[in-house]
Amino acid sequence: MGKTRTETVVGVDVGGTNIAAALVSAEGRILARARNRTPRKGRPQDTVDVLIRTIDEVLEADAEAAKNLKAIGLGIAGPVDPAKGLIIATPNMNLTGVVISEPVEEHFEVPVALGNDVNVGTLGEYWMGAARGSASAVGIFVGTGIGGGLIIDGKVILGSRLAGAEIGHMRVQTGGPKCGCGNRGCLEALASRTAIERDIRQAVDSGTETILTEILDGDFGRVRSGALKKALKKEDPLVTKVMKKACTWIGQACLSVRHLVDPEVIVLGGGVIEACGDFMMPIITKIIEEGSMPGANDSASVVRSTLGDDAGILGAAALALQHVGAHVDLEDTEIPSPRIDFVDFGSITVDGEVHTNDIVIRANGRVKKRKKGPVKATYGTSHFIGPEELKKACKGNPEVLVIGVGHDEKTELTDDGRQFLSERGIHVEVLPTPEAVKLYNETKARKAALMHVKC
Numbered sequence: 001m002g003k004t005r006t007e008t009v010v011g012v013d014v015g016g017t018n019i020a021a022a023l024v025s026a027e028g029r030i031l032a033r034a035r036n037r038t039p040r041k042g043r044p045q046d047t048v049d050v051l052i053r054t055i056d057e058v059l060e061a062d063a064e065a066a067k068n069l070k071a072i073g074l075g076i077a078g079p080v081d082p083a084k085g086l087i088i089a090t091p092n093m094n095l096t097g098v099v100i101s102e103p104v105e106e107h108f109e110v111p112v113a114l115g116n117d118v119n120v121g122t123l124g125e126y127w128m129g130a131a132r133g134s135a136s137a138v139g140i141f142v143g144t145g146i147g148g149g150l151i152i153d154g155k156v157i158l159g160s161r162l163a164g165a166e167i168g169h170m171r172v173q174t175g176g177p178k179c180g181c182g183n184r185g186c187l188e189a190l191a192s193r194t195a196i197e198r199d200i201r202q203a204v205d206s207g208t209e210t211i212l213t214e215i216l217d218g219d220f221g222r223v224r225s226g227a228l229k230k231a232l233k234k235e236d237p238l239v240t241k242v243m244k245k246a247c248t249w250i251g252q253a254c255l256s257v258r259h260l261v262d263p264e265v266i267v268l269g270g271g272v273i274e275a276c277g278d279f280m281m282p283i284i285t286k287i288i289e290e291g292s293m294p295g296a297n298d299s300a301s302v303v304r305s306t307l308g309d310d311a312g313i314l315g316a317a318a319l320a321l322q323h324v325g326a327h328v329d330l331e332d333t334e335i336p337s338p339r340i341d342f343v344d345f346g347s348i349t350v351d352g353e354v355h356t357n358d359i360v361i362r363a364n365g366r367v368k369k370r371k372k373g374p375v376k377a378t379y380g381t382s383h384f385i386g387p388e389e390l391k392k393a394c395k396g397n398p399e400v401l402v403i404g405v406g407h408d409e410k411t412e413l414t415d416d417g418r419q420f421l422s423e424r425g426i427h428v429e430v431l432p433t434p435e436a437v438k439l440y441n442e443t444k445a446r447k448a449a450l451m452h453v454k455c
Helices: 046-060 099-107 115-127 187-190 193-205 225-233 235-261 272-290 310-323 372-381 387-394 415-423 432-443
Strands: 010-016 017-025 030-037 069-076 110-114 135-142 145-151 264-269 299-306 339-343 347-350 353-355 360-363 366-370 399-404 426-433 445-451
Touching: 010 046, 010 115, 010 310, 017 046, 017 310, 017 387, 030 046, 030 135, 030 272, 046 099, 046 353, 069 115, 069 310, 099 110, 099 193, 110 299, 115 145, 115 264, 115 310, 115 415, 135 235, 135 272, 187 193, 187 235, 193 225, 193 235, 193 272, 225 272, 225 415, 235 264, 235 272, 264 272, 272 299, 272 399, 272 415, 272 432, 272 445, 299 415, 339 432, 339 445, 347 360, 353 366, 387 415, 387 445, 399 432, 415 426
Parallel strands: 010 069, 069 110, 135 264, 264 299, 399 426, 399 445
Antiparallel strands: 010 017, 017 030, 135 145, 339 347, 347 353, 360 366, 360 445
C-alpha cells in the first residue's frame, strides 16, 4: 500500500511589512514557508499578485504535500467581512474595499477563508499555542494598537457587526486621551505602543531625562519595543514609570474581560509583550489576582503567547480547516514523540541513538545537544536552567516540559525559569533523570524535555 498523504492547508499572515505563508498539515505541523515584502505603493492588484506568488512559492517548496491542499486561510489587519471575502478597511496597505478571497480562490481552485489578524492570531494560540486545550480563550495583542480576539469552543466570535472582542476600544477612562478610532479613553489610547510613545515624548519635551535619548540617538519619532526593553533593563525611571502605567491599564482590562466573559485562558501577545513581557507580566498578573471577585474560581490563567509570528500563520491555517468542516481541537490528537530507550550516567539513548551529552527534546520531536556555553557564561556553571535556555527548549509550544536534573540531582531550575514557564502556561516536572525519562515516555500531551545526564 502507498503512504497516505496528510491533508494540508495554507495559512497566510498578510501584514503591512511582509506577507508570510506556510503549508500546514491538519495536525498543525508547518511543512514549508515562504515570505515576501508587502508592496508599499502601487495598485491593490500589485499586493494581490505578491500574495498569490507567496502562496505559489510555499506550495512549490513541498510539492508532494501540496497535492492534498484543501483550503487557504488569510489573516489581515482591520475589519473584514468573511462571508463576502471583503477587506472593509486595513491600515498600511492598499487593500481597503478589496474582495480578496475571489482572486485567490480562482488561482488555486480551493476554498479561501478570511479573518481579522488578531482574531486569527488568537485562534492560532488556541490551536497550537498558549491556550491549547482550553475551552475558551481571549487574546489581547499589544503593539502599535491593541487588538483582541475571543474563542469559544473553537470558534471565533465575530459579533453582530463583525466587531466582536475589540478590546483595544473598550473605554476605560472617561475623558481620556483621544484614540485613533475617534473616541476618548480607549485602552489603545492608554496602553498601546503608540500611547507609550506619546507619554514618553511628552515627558522628554517637558525636560525629563531618559536613557532612550542615547538608545534612539535623539530621534523620538518612533520608539520601538526593542528600545523600551533596553531602557527597562537599565531601570530607566521614565520608561519604568510609563510602562507601569500601561501595565495597570492592561491589567484592569484583563480583569474586566475576566468578569464579563470568564475565559479559561487570557493570552497576552504582540510586539510590546514579546519584548517587555518579563517586566510587564508580574505587574499585570498581580492586578488581576488582587481584583478577582470573592468566591470566583481562580483557575483561569493569564499567560504570554508562545507562537510569536507563527500565531497568525497557524491561526489562518486553523481558519482554513474550519472553513472546510474540520474541527480545530487537538486536545485528543496523539502527537508523535521520540522514545527514550535507556539512560545511564553519562549517556542517554533516544529512538536507538546514543547521546553522550545532555540533550533537549523539542515539542516537534527533534533531539538537540544541550548548549552549555551560554549557561556557564550566565551562571558560572551548567547546573542552572534559566529562561534564556528554556526559550530554546520550549520552541514548538509544549504543554509539558520534563526536566531531568541528573542522577545526583545537582541541576536546578531557577526561580525566573519557573516564572517564564508559568507565564506561558507550560507545566513543568523536575525529577532525577531516570524518573524524568519514565515520565517523559508516559506523558501523552505535547511535550518537551531537557535531560542532564553527566552527574
